[in-house]
Every structure is written in C-alpha cells, then in structure tokens.
Amino acid sequence: MATADDLKFQEFDDAANLLAANPDATTISIDEPVEIPKNQHSRLQEPGREEDDELLGTDDSDKTELLAGQKKSAPFWTFDYYQTFFDVDTYQVLDRIKGSVFPVPGKNFVRLYIRSNPDLYGPFWICATLVFTIAVSGNLSNFFIHLGKPTYHYVPEFRKVSIAATTIYAYAWLVPLALWGFLMWRNSKVMNIVSYSFLEIVCVYGYSLFIYIPTAILWIIPQKVVRWVLMVFSLCLSGSVLVMTFWPAVRDDNRRIAVATVATILLLHALLAVGCLAYFFDAPEVEIPAPIIPAHNGTTVITKSH
C-alpha cells in the first residue's frame, strides 16, 4: 500500500515502535556486515567512474576504507574472519590474473581489480604453483641439458623444492610487510592520497608473480639468449604492474625517496627472478670444439722456455 506519504522522507522512528507496528517487517542489524555494497563493488560496474578516480583514488579510498572496516567485523580468532579473505569467485580470480599479465598503462591494479576485496586465494596458490613449477622445470631442464653425457646420473633434486618454497613465500609475504610498514611510516609524515592495506599489497605481489609460471616452464629451453629474453620480458610485465600500483602511493613524497622506493621494489623483483634462474636452472653449456693440435702444444712449450 504505497501512499504518497510513504514516498516522502520520514523521520526514523524508534526501532521497537516500528517493529511493534509491523512485526513482519524484515530487520537488519547494523552490526552485521552489509552484503549488498560488497557485491556491487566486486562486480566491475560503473566503468566511467573508474576512469575518473583511477589514478587519484580520492573518492574510492574513503569508501574502500569504510567497506574494509565493515568486512573485517568478525573477530580474528573465528573462522569467518579468514573466510572474508576467500570471498572470490572463479571469474574474479581469472580477471585478476589477466590484469597482472596484461598491465594497462595508467590503470592501477589494486583500484581496477581488487576494489577493496583483497583475497588470499590468488597469492597463496600462485606462490605454491610457482614453487613447484620452478622445481619441476629446473629438474627437467637439467635433465635435458645433461642428457647423453655418460657420467650423468639423474637425480630428482627434491631438496630444492623446500628451498624454492622458502624463498618464494618469504618474498611474497615479507617484502609486502616491509613495504606496507614503510608506506605507513611515510604516510604519517606526508599526507598521501592513496594508501593500501597490507592485504592489498600482498595481493598485488602475489598476482604479479603469476607471469613467472609460464616463464619458468619456458626456461626449460636450454638457450641462454631465450632464457634472458624471457626473463626481461616477464620482469617488464610484472614490474610494470608493481610500479603502476605503487607510484601513486609515493609520488607525493620527497622525489628522491619516491624514486628510491620504486627502484628498490623493482630491484628485489629482478633479484628474485635472476636468483631463481641461476640456482634452479643449470647453465646450458656451449660446446666449443677445442683445436687439438700437438704442434700447438709444442709451440707453447717453446715460448715458455724463453
């Protein structure tokens, strides 16, 4: 029964009175996390709005912090608290992976894809896959490189899996922690427009590692040139995702510190890639046919005796 009065703005009555008047009305308790805005945010609606506040993120940061506050309403010792970090559907994970592999210049990965719904599924399973991919590919590539040599005996090199796991998980969690701490510290000194929560940083790092999975598989090819080309290519892609994410967060700061921060991020990322290539993949040996001429030896002897 929608009368004209119902459409006008009405003073909010006391909840008890309203309920007494209409006992069947649906009630929402303010303490519960509100479902609807969260779902709206996770769908990629309003692309026009995204264009406007992509780089600035002024309007968004307020809203995201508000929603972030609403999301973490369960206490951290309950299971539900951790469930909020896995609130992603298949298509969202795939979208985020696509966004990390094809960085669009000018688009911030966090604003575009994470939108205050950081998940732990992506970072965790991408790191796990990367660990095993590197270990298996390294093993395979060593096998193919040394194949045919009479002295070679195949070994599965299982120890390297634990080393790979430690390295990659440490990188994917400790570096974001350090970066987050650093950004928080700078935030207290300089008012930044854009600030990221710890989980969003973990998310960006986790998804940026995805490009290394096909790279590691292609590193089986035992050509040095191919490997280095792949390395540079993947470094550019994932590095650009990181740079475009963190540049807006530091650019308002002192110029030197901003550049140093971004440079450090890239350096650590490169160090990880180079380290993995060097440790897990043996160098393909270049066969140079050695000229075995006895006369050559004779001449050397003669010259030496001079």
Added chain:
Amino acid sequence: DLWGPLVLCVSLALMLQDGSADSKDDGGPQFAEVFVIIWFGAVVITLNSKLLGGTISFFQSLCVLGYCVMPLTMAMLVCRLVLLVDAGTVSFIIRLIVVGAMFGWSTLASTAFLVDSQPPNRKALVVYPIFLFYFVISWMILTFTPQ
C-alpha cells in the same frame, strides 16, 4: 575414518624411500618429506575448500583426499616392479603412462567427491589445488630412481 589414508600414505612414503642420491641434497624425497607433503597438502586443500564456502566437513575431506592417493600408490608399486626389470626408455614410457592414468583417476575421483559441496561459481577454484596436489605426488613417483 583416517586409517585408510594413513596406511596408504605410509606405504607410499616407504616405497619412495631410497631414491638415488649422489649427495644428501640431490636425492629423492625422504620419508618425512613425503609424509608431510601428503598430510599438509591434504589439510591445506581442505582448509581452502572450506574457506571458499564449502559445506563438507574437515575430516571427511581429509579422508577422501587420502583414499584417492590409492591409485597413485598402485602406480608406485607398478613403477618399482618395472624398474626392477629394466631402467631404460621403454620402462620410462610405461611408467609415464601408468602414472599419468593414475593421476587422472585420483584427480577425477576426489573432484567428484569434493566439488558438489562447493558454491557453483567457485568449483574451478577448488579443483585446481587438488590437481596441483596429485600432480606433485605423481611427479615424485615418476622421478623415482633406484640406487
């Protein structure tokens, strides 16, 4: 129940022992490593499916994942027998086919059990870790080289 998975896990770990090694660092997985990988992997997958909103119980999922290691344990047995006979390329191809088939069986079996309890738009997110888990176990079996 967890007896079945425990028996399977222990027997698989025992069979994977004594993988060849030039030095301590280069050999196949030790017993403890296999054990840890299987149980830790199963726990992580169960946690993952529960966190994504699955309705299956914790131990039920562990039980299913453990029992589905059985085809791979059989593959390990076949591999060991084949390696006793011959260690060349032919045996490798036989082992590859056997392990591949058992890997497919394990993954499909456990997926059939676990996927129904998931919300529909997250099924792939749950299947992938299971795939990775059995892939790693298959890899350990396939790369087993006797002394």
